[in-house]
Amino acid sequence: MAIEDIHDFIKELEKKGELKRVKTEVDSELEIAEIMRRQMYSNGPAILFENVKGFEMPILANAFGSMKRLEIGLEMTDFTEIGQRIVDMTKMDIPSGIFNKIKKLPELSKMTESFPKLESSGPVTEITSNTASFADLPVLKSWPEDAGRFITLGLVATNHPETGVRNLGVYRMQIVDDTHALMHWQKHKRGAHHSDISKIKGEKIPTAIIIGGDPATVFSSIAPVPEGLDKYLFAGITRKKGIKMVKCKTIDLEVPANAEIVLEGYVDPSDIRDEGPFGDHTGYYTPVEPYPTFTLTGIMRRKDPIYVTTVVGKPILEDAYIGKVIERSFLPLIRMFHPEVVDFSMPAAGWFQGFAIISIKKRYPGQAKKVMMGLWGMGQLSLTKMFVVVDDDINVHDMNDVIWAITTRADAARDTTIINNTPTDTLDPASPLVNLGSKMGIDATQKTREEGYEREIQKQVKVDQETKNLVDSKWSSYGLE
Numbered sequence: 278m279a280i281e282d283i284h285d286f287i288k289e290l291e292k293k294g295e296l297k298r299v300k301t302e303v304d305s306e307l308e309i310a311e312i313m314r315r316q317m318y319s320n321g322p323a324i325l326f327e328n329v330k331g332f333e334m335p336i337l338a339n340a341f342g343s344m345k346r347l348e349i350g351l352e353m354t355d356f357t358e359i360g361q362r363i364v365d366m367t368k369m370d371i372p373s374g375i376f377n378k379i380k381k382l383p384e385l386s387k388m389t390e391s392f393p394k395l396e397s398s399g400p401v402t403e404i405t406s407n408t409a410s411f412a413d414l415p416v417l418k419s420w421p422e423d424a425g426r427f428i429t430l431g432l433v434a435t436n437h438p439e440t441g442v443r444n445l446g447v448y449r450m451q452i453v454d455d456t457h458a459l460m461h462w463q464k465h466k467r468g469a470h471h472s473d474i475s476k477i478k479g480e481k482i483p484t485a486i487i488i489g490g491d492p493a494t495v496f497s498s499i500a501p502v503p504e505g506l507d508k509y510l511f512a513g514i515t516r517k518k519g520i521k522m523v524k525c526k527t528i529d530l531e532v533p534a535n536a537e538i539v540l541e542g543y544v545d546p547s548d549i550r551d552e553g554p555f556g557d558h559t560g561y562y563t564p565v566e567p568y569p570t571f572t573l574t575g576i577m578r579r580k581d582p583i584y585v586t587t588v589v590g591k592p593i594l595e596d597a598y599i600g601k602v603i604e605r606s607f608l609p610l611i612r613m614f615h616p617e618v619v620d621f622s623m624p625a626a627g628w629f630q631g632f633a634i635i636s637i638k639k640r641y642p643g644q645a646k647k648v649m650m651g652l653w654g655m656g657q658l659s660l661t662k663m664f665v666v667v668d669d670d671i672n673v674h675d676m677n678d679v680i681w682a683i684t685t686r687a688d689a690a691r692d693t694t695i696i697n698n699t700p701t702d703t704l705d706p707a708s709p710l711v712n713l714g715s716k717m718g719i720d721a722t723q724k725t726r727e728e729g730y731e732r733e734i735q736k737q738v739k740v741d742q743e744t745k746n747l748v749d750s751k752w753s754s755y756g757l758e
């Protein structure tokens with residue numbers, strides 16, 4: 278079944294035993310968040326809270342909190358397919374000659390199927406109004422010392438003010454009053470870039486907050502898609518079917534027709550206020566920092582909308598699984614620029630921007646450093662604090678294997694690279710300044726003579742084939758199981 282929206286997703290999750298309904302009355306202030314954290318830390322199912330104190334609207338939480346649920350939502354089991362589709366598109370030559378063009382038509386039309394399509398109406402236009410209030414939404418307060426209620430899984434839509442390329446990013450929003458909220462788009466993100474351009478032009482930036490949509494659109498909002506690529510096209514490529522769009526009523530933006538709710542408005546880059554504290558992905562409260570203000574000008578919503586949310590905190594929570602899908606789906610794209618890369622892992626405990634391991638098929642001296650430097654120059658990977666590069670015989674997903682490589686193939690003085698004054702993730706609680714700190718790279722590949730390794734390269738212990746065959750053939754006789 279094609280999953281078009283959150284209602285379809287809920288049906289599928291329920292059918293596959295991946296969703297529970299909570300009918301007991303629950304409070305959106307702290308109680309729901311604590312229930313969710315307990316569920317997430319114990320690999321529990323998605324939850325639909327049907328009886329939220331003071332609100333008609335149900336809340337869906339932890340919908341993306343397992344690889345199985347992401348497989349259901351994105352309708353695939355091998356997430357590398359997403360990046361591979363993009364790589365394949367870049368390889369698609371447009372042939373000369375009429376006959377060759379005709380032969381290529383099916384491929385071209387498959388590509389256009391992924392393009393967003395503008396419709397005149399959709400489920401989200403069932404109710405529209407230019408008077409709206411954040412108070413009508415069951416927005417959660419997650420942690421006791423949070424500055425207030427935060428929208429945590431809103432897909433924030435803006436267009437690049439010059440190129441018009443559409444973006445979606447999940448940026449949390451702190452509710453200030455009925456019509457104002459603070460937009461936590463961090464400096465390195467596309468939304469913040471759009472806002473900076475608008476600020477220079479002295480303009481406000483039209484912004485829509487989308488709640489719900491199909492799972493591929495939610496995924497696309499979180500994925501670090503390069504600036505030039507429309508996020509709705511990326512979502513369409515992910516689900517092999519274009520996203521249906523409708524026009525907003527009070528601003529000049531297009532949004533998914535199958536969303537649950539769309540909050541329309543604008544961000545004024547000059548109206549800066551204190552945002553936070555907020556219990557964050559790192560497991561710490563991110564302190565107060567200045568962020569711009571969003572003003573609500575209208576709402577579009579279904580008659581029966583579902584409020585979709587999540588809770589963040591010390592890993593491993595729901596966001597970790599989305600991060601794993603990003604890691605898998607971007608591997609083919611990393612390989613396109615760095616063909617020596619064999620595999621790549623961002624362990625969830627390192628909240629994704631903290632630590633990554635890359636395995637390479639090394640061909641020449643210094644290649645591990647070339648890969649590190651390349652990745653530190655690539656999109657949001659530039660925010661990764663530590664890279665460990667290993668040879669292709671190491672399984673990057675097995676920390677024992679990785680630690681063995683670091684401790685047997687790296688020398689601390691020779692193989693550690695430290696670069697100071699580099700961009701760091703805004704959330705990094707350890708960096709000396711917000712957004713500026715250092716990087717560490719560990720080259721844990723086997724050093725060669727060309728790399729100045731003068732000692733004898735020690736041979737790895739491995740069993741000989743004869744002994745292996747002998748033990749294999751007699752294994753059942755040992756009574757060892």
Ligand SMILES: Cc1cc2nc3c(=O)[nH]c(=O)nc-3n(C[C@H](O)[C@H](O)[C@H](O)COP(=O)(O)O)c2cc1C
Pocket residue numbers: 429430444445446447448449450461462463464465466467468498499500501502587589596599657
């Ligand atoms: C639950 C959740 C909350 C997030 N909150 C923020 C946030 O408040 N600010 C931010 O800059 N990025 C946040 N992110 C990460 C961005 O969504 C992610 O970096 C995305 O790629 C940004 O989009 P961009 O491509 O427009 O830069 C969050 C991610 C998740 C999964």
